Amino acid sequence: MIEIMFLFFYIGLFTIGGGMVAIPLIQQQIVERGLITEEFFHVIIAIAESTPGPIGINVATYVGYELYGIIGAILTTTSFILPSFLIVSLLAKIIIKYRNSLLVVFWFLYLKAAVIGLILYATVNIGLKVYIPNGIESFDLKVLGLTVVLALLFYLFRKKPIIVIIFGAILGMLFL
Amino acid sequence: MNSFSFYLKLCIIIFVEVDTMVSLIHIFITFFKIGLFTFGGGLAMIPIIKRDIVDKGWIEEEVLADYIAVAQVAPGMIAINIATLVGNHLRGRKGSLASVFGVALPSLIIITLIAMFSDAFLQIPLVVSALKGILIVVVILLAYAVYSLGIKAIKNFYLLFYAILVFVAVFFFNVSTILALLSAFVIGTIHAFILYRKRADQ
Numbered sequence: 041m042i043e044i045m046f047l048f049f050y051i052g053l054f055t056i057g058g059g060m061v062a063i064p065l066i067q068q069q070i071v072e073r074g075l076i077t078e079e080f081f082h083v084i085i086a087i088a089e090s091t092p093g094p095i096g097i098n099v100a101t102y103v104g105y106e107l108y109g110i111i112g113a114i115l116t117t118t119s120f121i122l123p124s125f126l127i128v129s130l131l132a133k134i135i136i137k138y139r140n141s142l143l144v145v146f147w148f149l150y151l152k153a154a155v156i157g158l159i160l161y162a163t164v165n166i167g168l169k170v171y172i173p174n175g176i177e178s179f180d181l182k183v184l185g186l187t188v189v190l191a192l193l194f195y196l197f198r199k200k201p202i203i204v205i206i207f208g209a210i211l212g213m214l215f216l
Numbered sequence: 217m218n219s220f221s222f223y224l225k226l227c228i229i230i231f232v233e234v235d236t237m238v239s240l241i242h243i244f245i246t247f248f249k250i251g252l253f254t255f256g257g258g259l260a261m262i263p264i265i266k267r268d269i270v271d272k273g274w275i276e277e278e279v280l281a282d283y284i285a286v287a288q289v290a291p292g293m294i295a296i297n298i299a300t301l302v303g304n305h306l307r308g309r310k311g312s313l314a315s316v317f318g319v320a321l322p323s324l325i326i327i328t329l330i331a332m333f334s335d336a337f338l339q340i341p342l343v344v345s346a347l348k349g350i351l352i353v354v355v356i357l358l359a360y361a362v363y364s365l366g367i368k369a370i371k372n373f374y375l376l377f378y379a380i381l382v383f384v385a386v387f388f389f390n391v392s393t394i395l396a397l398l399s400a401f402v403i404g405t406i407h408a409f410i411l412y413r414k415r416a417d418q
Contacts (some may be wrong), residue, residue, distance in 0.1 A: 052291075052293075053291055054291065054393075055292055056291050059293050059295070068392065068393045082351055085354055086350040087334075089255075089350065089353070089357065092252050093251050093252070094254075094294075094295040094319075096293045097293070098326075101327040102330075106331065110328060121293075121320055123291060124292020125292070125296060125312070127290055127292060128287070128296075129300050129304055132290075143404070143408045146408035147400065150375070150399075151397065151404070152368075153369055153370055153375040153379040153382070154379065154396050155365070156366050156379045157396065158386065160379075163362055165387075167359075169351075170348075170352055183352065186352055187355070190349075190352055190353055194357075198360075202255040204353050205350055207353075208346075208352055209347075210346075211349050212348045212352070213346045215345075216348040
């Protein structure tokens with residue numbers, strides 16, 4: 041349990057630039073350690089995206105509950121939040137002062153690029169499971185068709201992703 | 217007369233302090249609402265924070281803009297970072313505890329409730345189909361994040377090459393994601409140092 045708390049503390053520390061980064065980090069640290077199956081992790085992500093609240097916290101809470109029940113949920117969520125909270129409350133003034141220094145600017149230039157590489161990793165990982173769950177033969181044209189429809193809906197409702205998620209759920213119930 | 221004006225000043229200070237101080241419960245409730253009504257978290261919170269906090273006169277718009285910039289730069293989730301900064305601005309350490317607790321609590325309650333019943337839920341074929349449909353949307357959202365963040369962040373060929381390198385290392389060679397992020401600090405430091413030396417030479 042303490043190991044899991046440390047793991048989430050660590051993931052919280054490296055979730056730089058928004059909750060989406062938490063997906064590849066949690067995937068690698070939790071799924072590849074065999075703590076949760078990949079299928080179930082994808083269920084967790086689908087639920088985390090379709091419920092209110094920051095996605096990183098939703099995933100942390102869910103994984104904690106699966107592993108150790110309600111106490112686990114509280115502990116993983118707390119240890120996930122703690123690094124943000126500590127760093128920001130202790131270092132806010134320093135960050136405001138130095139955020140335009142040459143070194144910090146370059147750190148974040150490369151950090152943001154790395155984050156994009158990692159989100160791409162999560163996209164490909166989940167995408168592979170969505171389109172070819174059991175090898176090339178399992179490719180389903182219906183899934184591709186739904187993707188086109190949902191992508192068009194996303195283009196229309198970019199500001200309100202929850203609407204697209206509701207459509208995704210409805211279309212999933214109808215066709216998958 | 218002198219002591220009278222002193223007490224008068226003191227009264228005014230106390231009165232104004234109490235009057236401008238936002239109660240902890242108020243902070244907690246406001247951030248609880250923000251946590252409850254934002255899907256996707258992070259930057260999706262900002263319009264709601266503007267409406268609920270700036271319009272109430274709790275914080276000036278420019279200060280909030282500064283905090284949003286810091287929240288994006290600092291480690292950790294943007295939602296938690298903004299909550300910490302705004303809470304701290306309003307009522308110090310206690311205020312930041314109230315706001316962070318408030319913003320995280322809806323997730324904790326909702327997800328725990330769902331997780332408690334998920335074994336039963338996941339037996340229903342219709343729920344499984346719905347989740348499959350949602351996962352397609354998740355892939356679209358992630359792909360769009362790569363695109364929209366990429367357009368802003370990848371400013372030159374080096375950065376594009378580096379982002380692809382990170383993807384290849386993590387996806388094909390199973391390099392740790394944490395290691396990939398740490399490499400950004402190393403390369404960023406080297407690049408900044410080279411630039412600094414160049415400027416010094418000129």
